[in-house]
Amino acid sequence: MDGLVAAGTDHAVAIAARIAHRLGLPHPLQPEAAALSVSKLRQRERLAAVGIGQPRSLACRTAAEAAAAAAELGYPLVVEAPNTVGERAVRLARTADELAAATAGALAESRGDYCLVEELVGGRVVTVNAFSLGGRFVPLTVTDREQAPRPSFGETTAAAAAALGIEHGPVTAQLLLGDAGPLVAKVSARLGGGHDAELCRAALGVDENALAIAAALGEPVHAHELEPTTVAGGACVRFLVAPRGALVEVEGVEQAFTVGGVRAIRVYRRPGHVFGELLRASDRAGMILATGKTRAEADAAAAESARRVRFVTVPAEAVA
Template identity: 35%
Template sequence: MRKALILGTGAAQVDAIRHLRDSGWWVVACSYLCEGPGLGLAHEFRQINITDVVGLEDLARSEGVEIVYSVGSDLAMPAVARVAGALGLRCFVSPELADLTQNKVSLRDYLRCRNISPVNYRQLRRPADTAAWDHFPAIVKPADSQGQRGVCRADSMPELLACLEPALAASRSATAIVEELLDGPEVSANVFVVDGGIVVNELSDRLVVADFPGGIPRGHVLPARCASEAALAQARVLAAECVRALGIDNGPVYLQMKMTPNGPRVIEITPRLDGCHIWRLIREARGIDLLAGSFQLLAGEPLQALDGPRRTDHVSLHFFQQPPGGRFARASHRPPATALYSEFYLQDGNPVTPINGHLEKVGYCLLREPACALP
């Protein structure tokens, strides 16, 4: 039986593990903690940090895996690229590109040098680095974290200084970035590239929790409807321009953008499938399976997941959310009777552990009606 190594056992990896199992693969999963909804789905589990390249390479060699991958995790992508490269396995990006897109400062530098998506920003490592910053309101983030950890809005210099400490604490390199706060609705772009050509470029509205600066997603709507068709066309062009500038020739690319009065602006780019199950939203609405397509490319199999009849349905994804610190109760999160699909990450009585520390995702469902219509 062919073997695959999946980095992580969180909710985002459940889709990958389940797909591989259903496709006849033996799945080895790893994480630095022995927990997560993917733990019980994998055939084997090894307690190894997903950033431990040496340990992961040893594991991959000893198991004879043919695929190394991770879904929805920026943290894992540099290790994925390095381990796959060391074993001569297929990989969508180089280690250097994985490092670049994982670091928000490096990515902003890269885009600025190519005059793509201009945004005022600055790298911060100490309070003195904030001197003369005058673009308020601003957003302060760790340079190399994920999951909306350590993100804070600042409307003045005192607030910027107060935001700096938690942002630095959430960064593995003790580096933060301050950016001008972009105004406008958010969209997600899921792009898929095959042999240098973009074959999928889908935009969805990214609905976020109000009054939280980190942009915690509460749902996604496909097709996007938050801006004019002309503005959305500009966003697709920007997504394609970014993919070409980064030199990505194969695989999925996820971009998060703001539709500002001055045009679309990039918030983040990462060469992987997103962590919000938008692949399932796209499959339901368009008949395209980006998850299956990704693994078909990695396995060197015929690419069939993108060949089906293209649909034009309107579908939305809605997250069930709960503050951290309490216990999960499924009865408190009932999917509508009209839901096309629903799934929960936790079992009744499981603790809701903090990730962003504000409002955590505990499950989701797909609907025909707009997610914004839900409470």
């Protein structure tokens, strides 16, 4: 074993850092920084200590504590089981009844004995993907649904990464755009999910996957490797959603590839898979990555390509 890398999911980040430390392997993260990056509660506490803005939240261990949090924070609220994989057990509560149900579900799925009850911040959610190089924070991509100024995003994420001790390796963060400016929702010491590394390579020519592996192996990462080699005017990932039912076949993929600007198409599931309601990232059916001279051009290419893809499903009971 030469090194360990945890890409795309938080749960493995701290495990990889601990194993590398115990085996004396090179690793971009110290165990303490890795532990902070995967614990949303500890992360909240550390960022609050250094004055970095974030949504107001309270740790709750019972339904009564959640009700008290609601009285303090006000509705609507986001209830989350922290330290779980992906977006599981993240629910929106607009009423007391919804809060009770969301709290019960979050506590049932939590890896600890608490859930987080958090104010819902209006506005967009953006993701910042970056790389820390010896303590120097290099922002690479900012992904969101509308045009937004980049500098404050990079500065806010850089301050959060520094507060958590992330000095080397990939960083991905989610920021909420509140009235007072960007608020840190989450910082992770890993590559972003949702094909973020592929998007970065298509948009900037920077290979985050290769950089993450190099950092995990203790190999030098040079500043010029973080400099864009090709700059697309716009790039996007559009996820595909299948109708409910058992998948029979996927039609139109070849035609979808003929749309100008389409760089990649992936179908996640094979025939026989049963699609249900879209509740989390793992319920998606596929993705299309497109680039263009502008943001709008990339979005339009992905939309036209997606229009040509058809997931043929039948009622699940028909194949039971």
